Amino acid sequence: MASAIPENGSAKVYAAPVSEGFAAIGNPTTGDRLEFEWDPVANDTLGLWLTRGGWHGHHHFALEPANAGADALTQAAGRKGCGMVAAAGFVTWQIRVRVGSR
Secondary structure, three states, X not given: OOOOOOOOOEEEEEEOOOOOOEEEEEOOOOOOEEXXXXXXXXXXXXXXXXXXXXXXXXXXXXXXXXXXXXXOHHHHHHOOOOOOOOOOOOOOOOEEEEEEOO
């Protein structure tokens, strides 16, 4: 399968803002499927990670519901694009994961 990521490379990109808290990846050959569902008000960003051997030789794809368009808090806060938690406070949210096949 063709990819914009070269062999032994990797990339993480973000999609935001998402209006629906749903993402899935499926294998059309086997019918296997992995689905994520979450509240887009709590996490309005979707991180997508693809590595073609660029991280310890592993090849994988990951979906990550998030509340910021960067992994580093300094970058996300600098863009005023991350969630906030009050001192000594907490935030809760849920994610539903479905694994299945045809």
